[in-house]
Structure formats: C-alpha cells, structure tokens
Amino acid sequence: MDIVGPLERSKSGNRYMLVILDYATKYPEVFPLKSIKAKAVAFCLIQLFSRVGFPTEILTDCGTNFLSTLLKQVYQLLGIKSLKTTPYHPQTDGLTERFNQTLKQMLRKFVNETGTDWDQWLPYLLFAYREVPQASTGFSPFELLYGYEVRGPLSLLRETWEGDKERSQAVDVVSYVVQMRERLEKMMALAQAHKEEAQKHQKNWYDQSARQRSFSPGQKVLVLLPSADSKLLAKWQGPYEIQSKLGPTTYKIAIPDQPRSTRVLHVNLLKEWVEKPKADVFLIQDVTEEEEEDNQYLPKPSPQSLDLDHLSEEKQAQVRNLCTPNMFQGNPGKTDLVQHDIVLKDGASVRRLSYRIPERLLVSLKEEVDLMLSLGIIEPSRSEWCHPVVLVPKKDGSLRFCIDFRYLNGITQFDSYPAPRIDDMVERIGKARYLTTIDLCKGYWQVPLTEQSKELTAFRTPWGLFQFKVMPFGLHGAP
Numbered sequence: 001m002d003i004v005g006p007l008e009r010s011k012s013g014n015r016y017m018l019v020i021l022d023y024a025t026k027y028p029e030v031f032p033l034k035s036i037k038a039k040a041v042a043f044c045l046i047q048l049f050s051r052v053g054f055p056t057e058i059l060t061d062c063g064t065n066f067l068s069t070l071l072k073q074v075y076q077l078l079g080i081k082s083l084k085t086t087p088y089h090p091q092t093d094g095l096t097e098r099f100n101q102t103l104k105q106m107l108r109k110f111v112n113e114t115g116t117d118w119d120q121w122l123p124y125l126l127f128a129y130r131e132v133p134q135a136s137t138g139f140s141p142f143e144l145l146y147g148y149e150v151r152g153p154l155s156l157l158r159e160t161w162e163g164d165k166e167r168s169q170a171v172d173v174v175s176y177v178v179q180m181r182e183r184l185e186k187m188m189a190l191a192q193a194h195k196e197e198a199q200k201h202q203k204n205w206y207d208q209s210a211r212q213r214s215f216s217p218g219q220k221v222l223v224l225l226p227s228a229d230s231k232l233l234a235k236w237q238g239p240y241e242i243q244s245k246l247g248p249t250t251y252k253i254a255i256p257d258q259p260r261s262t263r264v265l266h267v268n269l270l271k272e273w274v275e276k277p278k279a280d281v282f283l284i285q286d287v288t289e290e291e292e293e294d295n296q297y298l299p300k301p302s303p304q305s306l307d308l309d310h311l312s313e314e315k316q317a318q319v320r321n322l323c324t325p326n327m328f329q330g331n332p333g334k335t336d337l338v339q340h341d342i343v344l345k346d347g348a349s350v351r352r353l354s355y356r357i358p359e360r361l362l363v364s365l366k367e368e369v370d371l372m373l374s375l376g377i378i379e380p381s382r383s384e385w386c387h388p389v390v391l392v393p394k395k396d397g398s399l400r401f402c403i404d405f406r407y408l409n410g411i412t413q414f415d416s417y418p419a420p421r422i423d424d425m426v427e428r429i430g431k432a433r434y435l436t437t438i439d440l441c442k443g444y445w446q447v448p449l450t451e452q453s454k455e456l457t458a459f460r461t462p463w464g465l466f467q468f469k470v471m472p473f474g475l476h477g478a479p
Contacts, residue, residue: 001060002096003036004103008115017122018044019103021096022052023059025144026134028099030126032119038068045074052145059083059093086250088225088234089266102129136198213267215242215251223253224269239273331375332442340471340478342453348411352386353404354460361391361399362462368401369461377445381467383455402474403459409476444478447471 005016014032018041021028031044049055058075060066062084075082085092103125110121130142131150142150215221220239243252249267308316357365372378387408392400429435440446448470449457457468457475471478 001058001066002093002100003033003063003065004100005033005036007118010119011116012119014119017103019096019100020045020048021099022055022141022145023095025141026095026137027141027145028103028126028129030103030122032122036063036065038065038070041065042070042074049078054078055080057081057083059085059096061085061093062087086266087263088269091268092266136194138194213270213272215245215267215270215272217242217244220273221253221270222273223255223263223265224271225258236271330441332440332445334446334448334470338447339450340447340453340475341450342408342456342475342477343413344456345411345413350384351407352384353388353407354386355388355390355404357389357391357462364399365389365391365401365461366463368399369463369466373466375445377470378466378468379454381455381458381465383458383465383467385456385458386465387457387459389459389461403457403472405457405472405474405476408456409474412476415477444473445470 001021002019003016004019007015007017009015010032012032013034016033016036018031018033018036019028020030029048031047033040033044056079058080060082065071066082067084072082074080091097106125106129107118107121110125111118131140133140133143137144140150219242221242222236222238223240224234225237226234241254243254243262245251246264250264251267251270253263253265253270255261255263308319311319369378385408388404390402390404392402394400449468454467454469457472458465459467
C-alpha cells in the first residue's frame with residue numbers, strides 16, 4: 001500500500017491516490033483522495049475489505065498516516081500484521097512502486113491539458129491493467145482473483161475475430177462452484193510455478209551486478225542520507241558506527257549529529273569507511289575567506305612561510321619560484337601578446353542609449369567607476385557610441401557593474417574559432433597524476449583592446465562618458 005501525490009487538484013477536489021496491490025494475484029485497487037490522513041485511508045481499506053476480505057499482512061512505507069494509532073487499532077481488530085519498508089529503500093515494496101510508475105504513464109496519455117480529470121480515468125485504466133496477463137504469473141490479475149477471464153476489450157476483439165460460438169449449456173449452482181474451485185486451484189498452481197521461474201530469472205539478472213556485503217557491530221560506515229539543503233539530494237555522510245544487525249540486510253546505525261540519534265537502514269545505503277592515508281600532495285591554501293567576488297583579491301603569500309619539507313630541494317626551489325608576490329598580486333596584469341578587436345558587420349550604424357540609474361545606487365556606481373579609473377581599465381571618452389549601464393544585485397547584497405552590449409553584439413561579426421571540448425581535454429589528462437589549475441585575477445581585463453575598438457565600448461554615467469581600454473565582460477566575440 002502506498003500514497004501517490006500530491007497531484008494536480010481534480011474537479012472533484014482530489015489530490016492523492018491510495019494504491020493497494022495484492023502480491024499474490026497482482027490485482028491493483030486505486031482510491032482517489034482529497035486528504036491522506038489516517039481516517040481517509042482507513043475508510044478506503046474498509047471499502048476494499050468488504051469486497052475481497054481481510055488480508056493477513058499489509059506492507060507500507062514509514063509514512064506517519066500508515067503508522068498512526070488509528071490504523072494500528074484497525075489492524076489489531078481485524079487481525080492484520082503491519083509490515084514497514086526500510087527507510088530510504090523503496091525497493092522493499094518494489095511491486096507497488098513499479099505499478100505507480102505504470103499508472104502515472106497511463107494517466108499522462110489520457111488526462112486533459114490541465115490534468116484536472118485524472119480521477120475520472122482511473123476506472124478505465126484499472127480495467128485495462130487488470131485484463132492484461134502478468135509476465136510473472138502468466139494470468140491476468142482479474143482471472144487469478146475471480147477465477148475466470150473478464151469479458152473486456154481484449155475478449156471482445158477475440159470474439160469478433162473468432163465469430164459467435166454456441167454457448168455452453170447451463171449447469172446447476174453446485175457443479176459451477178465445484179468447477180470454479182478446481183479451476184482456481186489449477187490456476188494458482190500454474191501461477192505459482194510461473195512466479196517462481198520469473199523470480200529465479202530476476203535474481204540471476206540482479207546478481208550479475210550485486211555485491212554481497214556484511215557489517216559487524218562497532219564497524220564504521222558511510223551512510224547515504226538526504227542532505228540538509230534538499231530531501232531530493234542524497235550524499236554519503238559519516239563515518240557513523242553500527243550499533244547492531246537487525247536482519248540479513250538491515251542495520252541499526254548511531255547518528256549522533258542528526259535529529260534522530262539512531263536509524264534502521266538497508267545495507268544498500270551503507271558502505272565501508274576506510275581512513276585514507278595522507279597523500280604526499282602539495283597544496284597552497286588561502287587562510288582568508290574564500291574569494292567570492294571579482295573585486296576581492298588574494299593576499300600575497302610568503303615563499304618562506306610554505307611548508308615544503310616533504311619535497312626535494314630541487315622541487316622546493318621550483319615551488320618557491322612560482323609563489324612570488326608578483327604572481328599573487330591583487331591588481332590584474334596586462335598581456336602584450338594579443339589584442340582584442342571588435343569587427344562590425346557591414347552597414348552597422350552608431351547607436352546611443354542609456355538607462356536612468358536610481359539615486360540610491362549612485363554611490364556604488366561612483367565607487368566602481370573610480371576603481372576602474374585607478375586600475376587603468378577605463379578612460380574618458382569622446383565616442384559617438386553610448387551603451388547603458390546596468391547594476392545587477394548579487395546574493396550578498398552588493399551590486400555588479402554591467403554594460404548592456406546587446407546592440408553591439410548584434411552587429412558584431414561572430415568568431416567561429418572552435419572552443420575546446422571537455423571530452424578531448426579529459427582524454428588528454430586522463431593518465432596524469434597531478435592536475436593544476438590557474439585562475440587569473442579579472443582575466444578579461446588583462447587583454448587590451450585595439451584603438452579602433454575602444455570607442456565602441458563607450459558608456460554613459462552621471463560623471464561623463466567613459467570607454468574601456470581592456471576587454472570588458474559581455475562582448476559577443478570574447479573568448
């Protein structure tokens with residue numbers, strides 16, 4: 001038994017489905033619900049029991065409605081044993097989960113554009129599902145439950161193909177009951193044989209990639225649990241200690257840093273924790289806060305303060321040559337190997353456009369303009385071009401200085417130089433033992449513009465017209 005939802009609210013106000021599946025016959029029953037409280041679930045169960053009788057066991061997940069006091073009292077009165085799946089392991093009730101996927105796929109084919117009529121299609125779709133023979137049993141769910149083939153769409157087609165046949169003579173009630181009982185016994189025996197064969201085939205298929213794992217109490221393991229940020233994202237957490245083994249595949253884990261100090265988890269959510277030895281790898285770490293914004297610069301490390309005793313003298317000298325103050329200076333440098341050129345399409349015309357800057361943002365804009373002037377990024381301009389300034393708020397509450405180059409990009413010739421492919425780069429470094437990266441301080445600003453391109457980047461501020469001396473962010477032909 002399982003709950004599906006929330007779905008699109010139907011015209012009747014239903015948003016959930018209670019799915020009940022018989023493991024013996026694979027016969028499904030689905031009830032549309034407005035609420036998934038225990039009282040609504042219990043009412044649906046009584047409706048089902050009035051038609052098919054009381055089951056001996058009911059398997060559900062660990063939902064609070066299924067574990068409520070009301071349902072426990074119903075189970076106790078009716079002599080039903082309640083079984084629970086292992087947390088975060090829906091494979092325990094795999095039959096129901098697989099039927100849920102099938103039912104959703106069938107509903108998508110028939111519901112309207114708004115999806116508000118899904119509950120009206122349930123009887124038709126369940127009829128079609130119950131009529132089709134199951135691969136594991138060889139019989140349809142309807143036939144195993146009631147003992148005869150349902151006269152549905154498939155039967156009507158077969159009658160049309162084969163033509164009308166003479167109906168068998170009527171028999172008395174006693175003979176019919178005896179024949180039905182014998183037929184059910186034969187069908188259940190065949191279904192059991194087919195089911196065992198299907199399970200054997202599924203087990204062989206599963207065992208091809210499965211690994212037998214076992215843990216002992218006191219052993220440390222990593223646990224796959226949903227992250228604190230999102231219940232949909234899981235990650236390996238730990239290590240945690242195993243308190244006890246409850247069954248062949250279930251363990252009780254001590255998790256002191258979680259809201260619940262202990263949890264019962266399936267073995268598939270555990271893996272052995274092995275403490276890795278410290279690798280002989282040299283890392284240069286910044287002890288200040290991580291650089292989040294472009295206008296925050298790295299401090300200048302001292303080559304003498306680096307701990308390089310684990311390296312040879314030759315390698316120590318090489319590392320110290322790299323870690324010079326010039327390498328980690330706070331201001332962007334400038335290359336003399338290349339210049340960026342903006343090439344316009346034929347017939348391009350000058351365009352002047354500017355946006356009004358709110359009064360409360362002028363202070364931040366003035367600070368950014370003064371910084372770029374001091375670094376030699378921009379200079380006063382007398383260009384006929386003029387692009388608007390846009391101040392974009394960032395997550396930390398500060399503002400990002402941007403220029404709206406959409407018109408300039410639209411009249412700029414595209415550079416079709418092929419960008420490197422990630423797959424090719426991975427193949428080149430696949431056998432490497434060490435990988436290094438370099439992050440340039442404001443890398444775009446380290447590429448100068450050609451003289452004829454500078455005037456094309458002009459932008460207006462309340463303190464005058466300025467143009468870039470180096471490559472700005474947001475250009476169409478930038479690398």
